Amino acid sequence: MDIKDFNAGSYKTQYEYKSFMPSPINIDWQVSDSGIINLLSEADIKLGELNAFSELVPDIGFFIKMHVSKEATTSSRIEGTRTNIADAVKKAEHVDPEKRDDWQEVQNYIEAMNDAIDSLSSLPLSNRLLRNTHAILLQGVRGKHKQPGAFRKSQNWIGGATLADAVFIPPHHNDLPELMSDFEKFLHNKSQPIPHLIRIGIAHYQFETIHPFLDGNGRIGRLLITLYMVSARLLARPTLYLSAFFEKNRLLYYDNLNRVRTHNELTQWLKFFLEGVRQTAQSSIETFRAIISLRQEIEHRAILTLGKKSKLAQQFLQDLYSKPITDSQETAQRLSINPSTALRLIEDFIRLGILKEITGYKRNRVFVFERYLKLFE
Numbered sequence: 001m002d003i004k005d006f007n008a009g010s011y012k013t014q015y016e017y018k019s020f021m022p023s024p025i026n027i028d029w030q031v032s033d034s035g036i037i038n039l040l041s042e043a044d045i046k047l048g049e050l051n052a053f054s055e056l057v058p059d060i061g062f063f064i065k066m067h068v069s070k071e072a073t074t075s076s077r078i079e080g081t082r083t084n085i086a087d088a089v090k091k092a093e094h095v096d097p098e099k100r101d102d103w104q105e106v107q108n109y110i111e112a113m114n115d116a117i118d119s120l121s122s123l124p125l126s127n128r129l130l131r132n133t134h135a136i137l138l139q140g141v142r143g144k145h146k147q148p149g150a151f152r153k154s155q156n157w158i159g160g161a162t163l164a165d166a167v168f169i170p171p172h173h174n175d176l177p178e179l180m181s182d183f184e185k186f187l188h189n190k191s192q193p194i195p196h197l198i199r200i201g202i203a204h205y206q207f208e209t210i211h212p213f214l215d216g217n218g219r220i221g222r223l224l225i226t227l228y229m230v231s232a233r234l235l236a237r238p239t240l241y242l243s244a245f246f247e248k249n250r251l252l253y254y255d256n257l258n259r260v261r262t263h264n265e266l267t268q269w270l271k272f273f274l275e276g277v278r279q280t281a282q283s284s285i286e287t288f289r290a291i292i293s294l295r296q297e298i299e300h301r302a303i304l305t306l307g308k309k310s311k312l313a314q315q316f317l318q319d320l321y322s323k324p325i326t327d328s329q330e331t332a333q334r335l336s337i338n339p340s341t342a343l344r345l346i347e348d349f350i351r352l353g354i355l356k357e358i359t360g361y362k363r364n365r366v367f368v369f370e371r372y373l374k375l376f377e
Helices: 034-056 060-078 097-119 127-137 173-187 196-210 217-231 243-248 250-263 266-322 328-335 339-351 370-376
Strands: 009-014 017-022
Touching (some): 017 196, 034 196, 034 266, 060 217, 060 370, 097 127, 097 217, 127 173, 127 217, 173 196, 196 250, 243 250, 243 266, 250 266, 266 370
Antiparallel strands (some): 009 017
């Protein structure tokens, strides 16, 4: 079927309401729209450039941790949390008590994402992996009573206080086994070759339309995109996340998803999705360029002025790349040095303009690697 001829599904009568029953997606797809083909080419080129950068940057694992923190913060913010990336990389005791629940949701997302990416080495991208990820996402936070790790056993809806005034009602839970089986087969159907970015664009739409969990569908659906790109080897490392693009264009994001259901406009959704991949890859490339420039400035000039202390300073700097907000106690612990040495090291970094104190206190002070953190904001 040509993408332009796609019929998204139909409404199915339930008791006192109608739920949307999406059409299967594990079918023979064809792409004839020149706009999609052109955007696909541009997005593929940018992904190739991003992969090249990810291979060039030394110790990229440190910076991926920050990318993950940014994605967790942004994806969670779409769902209503108030945590920013600066909060996300703080210890719990440094977070405003009023924001601590939101902070924990972001920490769960980080843990869920890292676990899912690690699991890809032993488990294919599958319904099982998504359920495992969902269980981690909802542990001990809002939604902890909404069947973490299990597909829903009741009807859910989007928007509105009740089914009667819902903006969208996903398929009935009795239809989930068939729909999620079709979804999983589509992810891995090598007998029907379509470009990977087209496949995951369709898969993301279908997942959000099925809404298989009682809570956390948006976050799992956005994480699905990166997981697919890593599992399909489109990404050498997990360096691209679309939540920032979706948040920046939130109304368009929801409108384009919804217009597939209401007007069968899968073509327009895929154009929006591919443009998101292109823009996000370019943004990630620019972030890596800025990281390389900042590293050269600090490691090859500023740190060397510390003389005999430069080796320990290098270790400290490496630690700050993955955790750019710290205090003297945490620094001492992570570097296995005594607190007084940690404090002198921090003072050196303040003098060099690397760290900045952010509490204004004389005790229990907290310090931020501000120039680096701003690269991810």
